[in-house]
Amino acid sequence: MFRNQKATKERPWIHRLRPVGSLIIFAAAVSVVVEFGFYVNRTTVLCLTGIQILSLLIAAGKTVCSIPGLRSRAEGPGHPLGRLVVLLFFLALGVCSIFGVEANFLPSVIDTLKFCVLYFAVMELFPVTGGGVRLPLPPRVLSFLYGRPAFAIALSFVGVILAGTVLLMFPRATADGQGTPFVDALFTATSATCVTGLIVRDTPEYFSRFGHWVILVLIQIGGLGIMTITAFFVTAVGRRIRMSQMQVVQEAIDAKSFAEVRSALKAIIVSTFAIEAVGAILLFTQWSPERPFIESPLFCSLFHSVSAFCNAGFSLFSNSLMDYWLNLPINLIITTLIILGGVGFTVLSNLSHLFSTRTRKKPARLSLHSRFVLVTTLILIVIGMAMVLMFETTHVLRDLPWRDKVLSAYFQSVTTRTAGFNTVDISALSPATRFGFMALMFIGGSPGSTAGGIKTTTLVLLVLTMVAAARGKDRVTCAGFTIPTETTWRAVGITVVAVFALGIFIILLLLPISVTPGAPHTSFSDIMFEAFSAFGTVGLSTGLTPHLSALGKLLISLLMFLGRVGPLTLAIVFSGRPSRDLVRYPETHVMVG
Secondary structure (H helix, E strand, O other), X not given: OHHHHHHHHHHHHHHHHHHHHHHHHHHHHHHHHHHHHOOOOHHHHHHHHHHHHHHHHHHHHHHHHOOOOOOOHHHOOOOOHHHHHHHHXXXXXXXXXXXXXXXXXXXXXXXXXXXXXXXXXXXXXOHHHOOOOOOOOOHHHHHHHHHOHHHHHHHHHHHHHHHHHHHHOOHHHEOOOOOOOHHHHHHHHHHHHOOOOOOOOOHHHHEOHHHHHHHHXXXXXXXXXXXXXXXXXXXXXXXXXXXXXXXXHHHHHOOOOXXXXXXXXXXXXXXXXXXXXXHHHHHHHHHHHHOOOOOOHHHHXXXXXXXXXXXXXXXXXXXXXXXHOOOHHHHHHHHHHHHHHHHOHHHHHHHHHHHHHHHOOOOOOOOHHHHHHHHHHHHHHHHHHHHHHHHHOOOOOOOOOHHHHHHHHHHHHHHHOOOOOOOOOHHHOOHHHHHHHHHHHHHOOOOOOOOOOOOHHHHHHHHHHHHHHHOOOOOEEEOOEEEOHHHHHHHHHHHHHHHHXXXXXXXXXXXXXXXXXXXXXXXXXXXXXXXXXXXXXXXXXXXXXXXXXXXXXXXXXXXXXXXXHOHHHHHHHHHOOOOOOOOXXXXXXXXXX
């Protein structure tokens, strides 16, 4: 009792000092960004470093005070283990850099401390943590934000895009030290966050290593979602997520209930980092000896592994992977990463559970959703391969033996649906192949994944709905299950909104002011291909992207954002909170067909 009274007396001082410490941590984070993004003199660096060291001391003090037995119960639950683990991880990177483990990839000791500052700043200030400095917004605005998960998710992507735009405009983000123009920076940040891969500037030549890191982080955040990443670290350090914020996170990761959010977050983050790490190691073993002129093979491997798993399509080679179109290991590694990222975390979790239960000799089965995704993915890959072999055997692939033709067709079939890497010249493909690619890009990947498009399950539900209508049934059934009517309506709504959105944007892109005068690749098929690639967050291009005007770049940016967030999600955002009709009207007959 005496201890609680003492904690109560100290509580006003804690509340007074907490905002000051948070502001110092925030100022230190800003100083890190300024130091990384601008060329500053030594005196300024020393001043900024002093602020950063002070913020680390404050963060360390908060971590120590959060140890059980030293903190009061009034301060709420929590555990410093997560923070200490992250701190030790960054310090380990610093120790590795001291002993010369590829200095171009690992940060120095000073840079490691700066990363620690950024980490503590995010944990202290991000509004979803439920602690630190809260958003200076009225309660009604916060209620509106968290009461509409679709709006909160869309707004989080906008925030990440704007932050990435600012970072890419910094002088040190480009190789020439001039910074990226606003429209180009916005386009690149949107393309990276929406995991598309369309570029208006040559990624390996135009951007510096700092710019490459910015793009890599944007790809990772865009692939997983800022809500998913932040909520995971919040739960990792023992903080609780409020009920209103939990609803946003549940919508972002498509969890069935609040009880599944924590386990789903852990599975998503751990599986993502594990798969990307294995992919980076495998890629490093392949092209490190082959291309010794690569400045940093380890960073290059990590970049392409993250880009492939997140289905982004960004590459540190100016011609994407065309130099490796006959390299079997690299083709298989990249396509495997793309498929794993494209099937969705729900399917990966289901497969993992299936494997673990079978090893224990327990009955297990794939869910209907997983069966839809896996079968449709396999069918689309086969169709894409057959299409490329049919139309390009005597065209682009005419000089290759059948083994290499099949390999090229397989790679392009996998990557066309959402990833955006290419091993053949897209502009040289026949019109029939381009049309087929547009259909694959429109379908995209699967729900709960890093892919875009209307999704594979939407295609399955459309087919099942048409079959049910042709048979005169009033409900959709499959494999002994009945698909809820609202689910089929959602599939139809997604497709209709996507078609209308694509039609509007294609018409706008056909305006002369959307493309620079005299630019090549401006035919109707080229513009359609560009629009489908942007909506499907694919990133393939016939060469039109660099020749877009400022208006054309903004239109493509909006289309990429629409494809990543989802057309129906934006429709819900602008239409308001979804609700059920409580009044039923009399039925009438309308002729259709």
